[in-house]
Every structure is written in C-alpha cells, then in structure tokens.
C-alpha cells in the first residue's frame with residue numbers, strides 16, 4: 094500500500110514539474126479539487142480527446158458530433174431527475190469537523206459485519222480442511238447467518254429511510270448502530286442534510302428577474318434535447334449515435350485523489366439510439382467496442398476490468414463500469430449504461446414536444462432506447478499518465494525516469510537538438526524544425542549536455558529525439574533516438590517525417 098501511495102505522490106509531483114497539471118489559482122493557495130492543464134497537459138488532453146473522437150465519430154458512419162452549451166433551460170434538470178435526485182446525504186462530525194456521506198458511513202459499518210462472517214468462514218475452512226462444504230456452512234452456521242441478517246437489515250433500513258427522505262431516521266440509525274467518526278472516534282454527529290451536487294448560477298441582470306440555472310452536471314442531456322434536431326437535419330436512421338465532449342460540473346463532497354474526482358471536469362459521451370428491444374444487443378456491442386479502444390493504447394489488458402452494477406439507477410436496465418487500475422486501486426474510468434427511453438420520455442413529458450422516430454422499416458413511430466458510453470477525460474488522462482510514469486534501472490546500474498506515453502498521445506512528438514551551440518548546428522536544427530512543425534509539435538533544446546537533454550525528454554514523454562552534429566553538415570543525416578528502447582540510428586533528414594509518422598498512424602493504433 095505504502096508503495097502505491099508513494100507512486101501516486103510521484104505522479105502528482107511529476108505532473109507539476111513537467112508542466113502537465115497545476116492546481117487552480119495556486120498563487121491564492123488553490124481551489125480544492127479544481128485543476129489547470131499546463132503546456133504539456135493541454136496537449137495530452139487534446140490528443141486523448143481526439144483519439145476518442147476519431148474512433149467514435151469518424152470510424153462509425155452512423156455517429157455524428159455535437160457541441161451543446163453548458164447552460165441549459167432549467168426544466169432540463171427537472172426532467173432528467175437531477176433537481177430531485179442528484180444529491181448525497183451528508184453528516185458532519187462535530188469534533189473532527191470532518192464531513193461524510195451518511196450512506197457510506199452505514200455501508201462501511203455493514204461491511205464490518207460481512208468481514209466478521211468471512212472470518213468465521215475462514216476459521217471453519219481451516220478446521221474442516223478438504224471436507225469443508227462452504228454452501229452448507231453459510232446456510233447453517235448461526236453466527237454467519239446472524240451477521241449477514243443484521244447486515245441486510247441495516248442496509249434495507251437505510252434504503253427505506255433514504256427512499257422516504259427520512260433524514261432524522263438516518264441520523265437515528267447512525268446513532269443506534271454506534272457508528273463513530275474514523276478520525277475523532279466520537280459519536281458527536283450533526284443532523285443529516287441532503288446536498289445537491291449541482292452548481293447553481295443566475296441568468297439575468299437584476300436579482301428580482303434573474304432565472305436560476307445550473308451548470309450542467311453531465312453532457313448527456315445536451316444530446317437528448319437535440320435528438321430530433323440532429324436526426325432530422327442529419328437524416329439519421331436508427332440505430333445512430335451522437336457524440337459530445339465538454340465540461341461538466343459537480344459540487345463533489347469528498348473530492349480527493351487529484352484529477353480523479355474534480356468539481357469541474359470534462360466528459361466524452363456518446364448516446365446511441367436504438368429500436369426498443371434491441372438495447373441489450375447494442376449494450377454488449379458497446380461494452381466490447383469500448384474495451385477494445387482502451388486496450389488499443391497498450392497500457393496492459395490486466396489493468397482493466399468490468400464491474401457490472403447490481404443496483405441500477407432509476408433510468409437504467411443494465412449498467413457496467415470499465416474500471417482501471419489506478420495507483421490507488423481499481424476504480425471507475427468509464428460507464429456504459431442502457432438508459433432505456435427514460436430521458437427522451439421525460440423530456441417529452443416536460444416540454445410537451447414529441448421526441449420520436451418514424452421507423453420506415455417498421456412503419457411506426459416510437460421513442461428510441463438509448464445506450465450510453467460515458468468516460469471522464471481527466472480520469473483517462475490520469476490512467477494514461479500514471480500508467481506511463483516509470484522508474485527504470487539501466488544496464489550500467491544508473492536509473493532513468495521515463496514517461497512511456499503512447500506515442501500517438503504524447504504532447505511533444507520530436508525534440509531537436511544541436512550537439513553544440515556553435516558551428517552552424519543550431520541554425521541547421523532550427524531549419525529542420527521549420528520543416529517538421531507543419532505536421533508535429535516539435536521542441537527545440539540546446540541547453541546542457543545531450544545526454545541530459547535526452548533524459549529530460551524521456552521524463553517528458555517525447556517519443557523521438559533528433560540530434561544534429563558536424564556530420565549533418567556534410568551528409569544531411571542526423572541521429573534519431575527512440576525513447577522506449579533508447580536505441581539510436583542514423584537517418585537522412587528527409588526520412589525523419591516518415592519514420593515518425595509511421596508510429597503515429599491512427600489506423601495502426603486502433604487496429
């Protein structure tokens with residue numbers, strides 16, 4: 094565990110040191126869970142977005158893009174359920190001043206009973222050896238049954254209280270269970286309050302006439318309200334999809350873990366509209382297709398897993414997360430949801446406008462079902478960045494820090510160095526850049542010994558370094574060095590572009 098924590102700290106400090114991510118408004122001591130993308134970060138983020146966009150929009154003839162506004166008519170959020178249901182129940186401990194989600198406190202407490210049951214099972218396994226029959230044991234052992242019954246009762250009481258919005262009851266349950274604050278150890282709790290995660294703002298010039306608006310908590314609704322506009326003007330036929338990337342805002346209560354959970358973040362979402370009854374087929378298709386996309390980046394298939402939801406959101410009839418192994422463990426990276434016709438129907442009801450599709454094959458109108466793929470761009474950034482940062486011991490015993498970003502995502506593709514700062518080498522290096530800059534983000538560096546410059550680019554994630562030396566003046570060849578293998582080869586200046594472009598082919602990466 095300590096190792097993972099250290100690794101995560103390294104990720105955060107490396108992101109700052111190499112110009113990837115800064116805390117927001119740092120000179121004023123920052124703003125919690127809000128971050129700025131720096132000179133390299135903005136490039137990496139843009140490249141991830143583009144890799145997603147091309148794979149979704151350009152690779153599917155029946156998917157088109159959209160860029161809806163962040164501000165939307167307030168009724169949108171009533172229809173989507175966010176005004177009434179997008180909230181967490183909060184409780185504060187008066188001694189530690191720490192804030193918790195009341196449901197999480199109770200769930201953690203219930204989990205302790207499960208741990209006790211597991212201990213009994215492990216003990217019995219040891220005692221009975223090969224003859225142990227676990228199914229029989231857990232259905233007949235009084236202790237295990239007791240722990241599990243208590244746990245189930247606790248969770249169902251909680252669910253009933255939350256459902257009935259009985260917050261006093263939730264507090265009473267916490268007290269009755271004797272739950273203590275993990276920090277102060279005390280039972281000195283405040284009342285439970287519902288806390289809506291949406292950020293409110295105002296539209297209009299004067300306080301009296303202003304309309305209350307929300308910053309969108311997800312990009313999906315911008316797609317739903319435009320469903321018919323896109324379908325008609327694009328002459329789309331079911332099945333078809335609408336893809337969108339953009340900012341979303343959530344006033345997260347417990348915002349930790351760097352850019353994993355932010356208050357302002359970016360989503361990459363695609364809503365796929367299908368015939369009712371065919372949603373499970375498409376749900377399976379998108380599960381597989383999205384996992385393939387992740388695997389294509391080469392971060393290691395063992396770092397991904399599906400987590401199917403048992404408890405479904407009010408709008409879904411199937412849902413799964415693609416989880417990634419972050420430095421702090423497997424956590425959600427992307428959600429794939431079969432959203433039924435919930436959203437379109439809700440918008441029909443609240444707007445009074447029909448949002449249906451006339452299916453020429455079936456010769457009938459219907460409200461399409463929707464399968465959604467939704468991935469956090471910042472979380473994807475963290476997945477790529479943390480997985481790529483490696484400390485290597487070299488053959489000579491020395492070590493190097495290398496950021497093995499997939500070349501197609503790397504912010505800087507080529508760094509060009511003159512071996513020394515005279516004899517016309519800098520001029521020649523800059524001439525080479527003049528030619529390459531039309532196709533690649535190129536970086537020039539003449540400071541320090543070449544070895545040191547290589548190491549800086551390794552840590553920066555640059556896949557290729559080109560060095561111009563005296564031989565270049567004679568035969569127009571350069572040394573090109575590969576980040577991952579550290580191999581160097583001599584090639585003609587005129588061949589640099591071809592060599593680099595081969596490693597950046599979207600077709601090769603995606604296939």
Ligand code: ATP
Nearest residue numbers: 345353354355358425426427428467468469471472
């Ligand atoms: P979580 O359970 O982690 O709060 P969620 O299930 O609420 O996430 P969704 O509403 O399904 O998330 O949003 C889709 C994706 O948006 C998530 O898979 C995640 O990658 C990203 N995302 C959600 N909330 C945040 C956040 N606060 N900061 C960064 N990314 C986020």
